[in-house]
Amino acid sequence: MDYPAILEDIFREVRPCCARGRVATYIPELAAVPPDRFGMAVHTVDGAVYGVGECAERFSVQSISKVFTLTLAMQLADEALWQRVGREPSGNPFNSLVQLEVENGKPRNPFINAGALVVTDVILARLADAKHTVRDFVRRLCGVDDIDFDLAVAHSEQRTGHRNKAMAHFLKSFGNLDGAPEVVLDAYFHHCSLAMSCRELCTAALFLANGGVVPASGDRVLSASQAKYVNSLLLTCGTYDAVGDFAYRVGLPGKSGVGGGILAVMPKRFSVCVWSPGLDEHGNSLAGTLALELFTTKTGISIF
Numbered sequence: 542m543d544y545p546a547i548l549e550d551i552f553r554e555v556r557p558c559c560a561r562g563r564v565a566t567y568i569p570e571l572a573a574v575p576p577d578r579f580g581m582a583v584h585t586v587d588g589a590v591y592g593v594g595e596c597a598e599r600f601s602v603q604s605i606s607k608v609f610t611l612t613l614a615m616q617l618a619d620e621a622l623w624q625r626v627g628r629e630p631s632g633n634p635f636n637s638l639v640q641l642e643v644e645n646g647k648p649r650n651p652f653i654n655a656g657a658l659v660v661t662d663v664i665l666a667r668l669a670d671a672k673h674t675v676r677d678f679v680r681r682l683c684g685v686d687d688i689d690f691d692l693a694v695a696h697s698e699q700r701t702g703h704r705n706k707a708m709a710h711f712l713k714s715f716g717n718l719d720g721a722p723e724v725v726l727d728a729y730f731h732h733c734s735l736a737m738s739c740r741e742l743c744t745a746a747l748f749l750a751n752g753g754v755v756p757a758s759g760d761r762v763l764s765a766s767q768a769k770y771v772n773s774l775l776l777t778c779g780t781y782d783a784v785g786d787f788a789y790r791v792g793l794p795g796k797s798g799v800g801g802g803i804l805a806v807m808p809k810r811f812s813v814c815v816w817s818p819g820l821d822e823h824g825n826s827l828a829g830t831l832a833l834e835l836f837t838t839k840t841g842i843s844i845f
């Protein structure tokens with residue numbers, strides 16, 4: 542497979558579309574990101590890494606961090622987690638309060654904000670410093686020591702994230718948050734603010750393409766079954782309420798974030814990450830989704 546040539550083709554085709562998306566502005570700090578950035582990287586399970594465009598430039602991972610917090614929570618709590626969070630697509634915006642009310646405070650899945658707050662609470666209950674544990678976990682997965690929070694982004698969201706704050710208090714009122722809402726929110730906002738590049742995200746997620754084991758080190762992160770569970774959840778819940786359209790077009794499990802990144806996994810083959818800050822109306826990167834669609838079309842590789 543000539544990945545470098547395929548990535549170059551995609552870069553040429555997709556770059557003009559970057560301007561069509563709209564950069565997220567509800568977190569003020571994200572509004573300042575130039576909309577014309579585009580990067581894409583692939584990391585194969587046999588160790589090759591390919592990239593194009595701004596694939597080494599760090600961006601705000603936002604909801605992509607939910608992949609790593611879920612992984613840690615599965616390590617710590619395993620099946621007990623599912624008493625507090627569901628495993629169904631939400632069919633609603635990622636920050637909706639309505640569904641949470643109707644369903645008595647049990648979030649539909651770990652990839653919407655309410656679900657991620659519960660996942661963060663599960664980590665906090667078991668490890669005192671959830672904030673840095675998640676950062677250090679990602680650093681270890683990548684073998685890169687200087688991955689860190691973007692504090693300007695974290696503080697920006699701390700100042701303006703009233704909906705997430707409402708959600709955390711709502712969860713608390715239903716008895717589905719053990720910790721203090723402020724503490725859970727602080728960890729959650731920091732996880733979302735992690736700054737990583739496409740290359741780093743691909744490397745960090747490669748264990749999901751390799752049955753739960755980091756190929757380079759042989760370290761087991763999750764059991765093979767748990768890796769399957771995470772990938773299944775990514776396919777059914779990872780790309781907001783456009784998850785059906787994403788699966789139809791791309792055919793890979795993936796997680797998007799409002800920073801414009803999308804991380805996707807092809808079991809037994811590779812992880813792939815794309816970044817373009819302009820979003821579509823569901824909050825998925827517009828050019829990023831298109832790039833992944835072209836990638837599975839041109840390679841002929843998807844899970845289907």
Ligand code: GLU
Pocket residue numbers: 602603604605635636654698705730733797798799800824
């Ligand atoms: N920090 C963002 C929020 O909580 C993450 C949203 C996202 O990327 O989906 O609103």
